[in-house]
Amino acid sequence: MKKIIAAIDGLKYSESTAEYAAQLTRETHSHLVGVFNEDKNYHSYSIYDLSLEDAVEENITRTLDEHDKMVQDNAVSQFTETCQSARINFSIHHGKSAAMPQLLHESLYADLMIICKKETFSRFDQDVPTSFVRHLLESAECPVVVVPEQFENIEKVVLLYDGGPASVHAIKMFSYLLPTLGKLPVEVLTVKPYHLDLHLPENRLMKEFMKRHFPEASYKVVHGEPVAEIIKHLKNKRQDELVVLGAFQRSMVSRWLRVDMADHLMAQLKTPLFIAHR
Numbered sequence: 043m044k045k046i047i048a049a050i051d052g053l054k055y056s057e058s059t060a061e062y063a064a065q066l067t068r069e070t071h072s073h074l075v076g077v078f079n080e081d082k083n084y085h086s087y088s089i090y091d092l093s094l095e096d097a098v099e100e101n102i103t104r105t106l107d108e109h110d111k112m113v114q115d116n117a118v119s120q121f122t123e124t125c126q127s128a129r130i131n132f133s134i135h136h137g138k139s140a141a142m143p144q145l146l147h148e149s150l151y152a153d154l155m156i157i158c159k160k161e162t163f164s165r166f167d168q169d170v171p172t173s174f175v176r177h178l179l180e181s182a183e184c185p186v187v188v189v190p191e192q193f194e195n196i197e198k199v200v201l202l203y204d205g206g207p208a209s210v211h212a213i214k215m216f217s218y219l220l221p222t223l224g225k226l227p228v229e230v231l232t233v234k235p236y237h238l239d240l241h242l243p244e245n246r247l248m249k250e251f252m253k254r255h256f257p258e259a260s261y262k263v264v265h266g267e268p269v270a271e272i273i274k275h276l277k278n279k280r281q282d283e284l285v286v287l288g289a290f291q292r293s294m295v296s297r298w299l300r301v302d303m304a305d306h307l308m309a310q311l312k313t314p315l316f317i318a319h320r
Contacts, residue, residue: 043131044072044219049145049157049178050121052078052114053086056158060121061193062314063156064128069222074132076121077148078114079141079163086110086165142177150183154219159188159308171308179289179304185215185318188308190281196314197282199228201259202272202303205243208288208320215318216286217255223284228259231275233268240265269306276311286316 048063050056060076067074087106118134125132137144141163149155155178162172179186201216203209217224230252232242240263242248252259264271276285289304304317 044070044153045075045151046070046072046154046156047075047077047145047148047152048121049141049155049161050076050078050117051141051161051163052080052117053084053110054161055117055120056161056189056191057120057124058189058191058193059156059158060124062187062189062196064124064130065196066154066156066187066220067125067130067132068128070220072131072153074125074130075148075152076118076125076132076134077137077145078118078121078134079137079144080114081140081163082138083140084164086113088165142174145178146181146183149186152184154185154187155182156187156189158191160191169309171305175308176305179302179317179319185212185219185316187284187314187316188304189314190312192281192312194282196223196284197226198284199223199226200276200283200285201228201230201256202285202287203230203232203243203248204268205232205248206288210248210288211320212286212288212316212318216316220316221255224256228256230259230261231272232261232263233266233271234263236265238265269303272303273306273310276307276313281312283313284316285311285313289317289319 046063046067048059050059063074085106135148157175157178159170159175160172162168162174175188201213203213234240242261242263276283285307287303289302304315307315
């Protein structure tokens with residue numbers, strides 16, 4: 043039995059995170075842990091929300107804190123109801139520290155993490171990919187499934203493969219962690235520069251591996267610029283696909299010099315992404 047964790051902001055509950063987590067847990071007969079962040083320094087309100095008149099009243103802050111606690115308790119109840127409806131094994135962790143160190147620590151003892159691509163674990167919204175999700179992807183100790191805001195049952199899998207170690211590693215991790223999804227239609231998508239042929243990179247070795255894990259997989263190799271062609275191939279297709287890709291752990295310097303493939307896909311697609319770095 044594998045351990046899957048779902049990263050939940052109790053003040054901005056993501057139904058899609060819970061629903062995707064429940065589906066993957068049920069498919070793999072795993073155990074799901076809802077990791078709820080309840081950092082005492084994180085509130086739904088700011089000091090500027092309090093007027094000077096209200097600020098002198100001690101009960102105002104207490105009332106706002108009680109409201110936040112009620113919202114967080116309701117989020118736990120919603121998550122519990124989703125898990126019970128899915129008839130899966132689950133438990134709940136309540137974190138009192140800042141969200142990022144809590145989730146990174148939890149990821150060390152998990153097989154897979156699930157998080158919504160819009161998460162910031164703050165009062166403020168950001169464009170996708172958020173800085174919180176990007177940091178989490180670069181530092182997590184387990185593969186991460188980044189999900190959209192709307193849930194769709196996963197009905198197909200697309201494996202992004204370029205012949206490099208990162209893409210092969212991601213496909214391996216996917217096959218080990220979510221083997222039952224291999225029964226769905228699986229497509230291997232490769233994009234190569236125009237000056238190269240359209241043969242699958244490391245054709246013999248790759249197909250030998252795929253035969254043992256995804257024997258019915260189909261293959262598509264096209265010419266073009268990788269980001270543009272992948273988005274073109276996926277953007278107008280069904281939203282119930284799961285896309286598998288590798289990512290690099292990068293230093294602070296190189297992070298500013300190179301936008302990762304995952305960033306583009308999170309920003310432009312409405313499909314869940316399985317992301318694993320080496």
